[in-house]
Amino acid sequence: MDKEQDEIQFLGFFGIFKESFTLVSALKKIFFQITAVMIVPLSFIYLAHIEISDIIFTDILRDEYILDRIQEGTQTYDKISDVLSSEWTAFWFFKIAYFIFFLILALLSTSAVVYTIACIYTSKDISFKKVISVVPKVWKRLMVTFLWSFLILFAYNILTLSILVLWLIMMGPRGFGLFGALLLTLMYMAGFVYITVIYHLASVVSVLEDVHGLEAIIKSKGLIKGKLGISAIIFMLLNTLFFGIQTGFEYFVVLGYGGGFSGRVGYGIVFVLLLAILMLLGLTVQTIIYLICKSYHHENIDKSSLSDHLEDFHGEYVPLKSKDVQLESFHV
Structure with a gap:
């Protein structure tokens, strides 16, 4: 960081990216x-x-x-029906496997980036080997926070859909x-953006503080006050870029407008790299927003306390405790 911690709260849109x-x-x-x-x-997955x-x-x-054009009860109908059932089974098994692997890698990536930034913030010596050793411990905390966020968002979607259907019926x-x-x-x-912004902030809270799950969500809900506007704008910008990369991939690779096989492979590699850069940027930005929110609410973190809690003491990851939140300036 190139700013004092009590000044970081004043970072604007461009300052956050810088x-x-x-x-x-x-x-x-x-x-x-x-x-x-x-x-x-x-990104590849x-x-x-x-x-x-x-x-x-x-x-x-x-x-x-x-199948819709074949008479029921015929041998051909039964054969195609069996093939169709197998295809649906394969489709859903693939979706489940994809979701599991994607979730694991997403949480591991979040843990790694947030932990590394915290080490930079505290001027700790850090290596990739140490990041890898700590990340699996942090990942468990993030999983609990994700599950709570998923349940909240699921309930929100069901409630909104029910209200919308009832309204249209009446x-x-x-x-x-x-x-x-x-x-x-x-x-x-608007509510979806609000919940998602809180979840992203709660992910950082789960890594750096002694709360996770519903407690981390409640904590991030308080932290985001006063910085919700700029957080929502950045969230929507990053998601617009994400949508643009996905749309480009579908156009040039999935639909085949990138040319032959070699052209589609080339475009595929480009879009994987672009998405990876965007994800790294997004994870870094959400950690910066956490620091901004802490500074805005005068909950600045003591560098020495955070450094102690980031130590992999006897193989146990110990997160920052609330009592360690003190006023302190910092540099990187």
């Missing part, structure tokens, strides 16, 4: 290793699942189309009913 690039530049080698070992595979899902689902649609899909449905949709989107 600090993020500064942090990554401070330890290029370790961040490159983290990206190569965790984030690039994460995400984009590859789009391609594989498209292939499997195309086969399913083709067989359903054929008011109809025209006139005032349609206007109300659009208003509910906008409110839902």
Whole structure:
């Protein structure tokens, strides 16, 4: 960091990205290793699942189309029906396996980046080997926080959908009913961004403090006050870039507009690397936002206390405790 901790709260939109690039530049080698070992595979899995899902689902649609035009009870109908059942089974097994591997790599990547930035922040000696040794312990805390966030978001989606359906049933899909449905949709989107921003901040809290799960979410809800606007803007920007990379991959690779096989492979590599860079940037930014929120609420962290708690003492990862939150300036 190139600013005093009591000044970091004043970082604006461009300042946050500047600090993020500064942090990554401070330890290029370790961040490159983290990206190569965790984030690039994460990006590859995400984009590859789009391609594989498209292939499997195309086969399913083709067989359903054929099945609709064959008389039931015939041998051909039964054969295609069995093939279709196998394809649906393969599709859902693939989706489940993808979700598990993606989640594990995402949480490991988050743990690695946040821990590394904390070490930079405390001027601790850090190596990739040490990051790898600590990350699995931090990962367990992040999993609990993710599960709570997932449950909250799931309940939020169910509640919003129920209200929207009831509204359309009572008011109809025209006139005032349609206007109300659009208003509910906008409110839902705002709530979705709010919950997601809190979850990202809670992920950092789970790594650096002694709370995780629902406690980390409640903690991050308090921390984000006063910085919600800029956090939401950055979140939407990063997600717009994410959507742009995904759309480009679907256009040039999945749909084949990138040319022949070699062209599609080339575009695929480019989009995997772009997505990996974006993910690294996103993880770094969310850690910077955590530090900004701590500074804004005058909960600045004592460097020496954080350094002690980051030590891998007898193989046990010990997170920062609330009592260790004190006023302290820092540099990197």
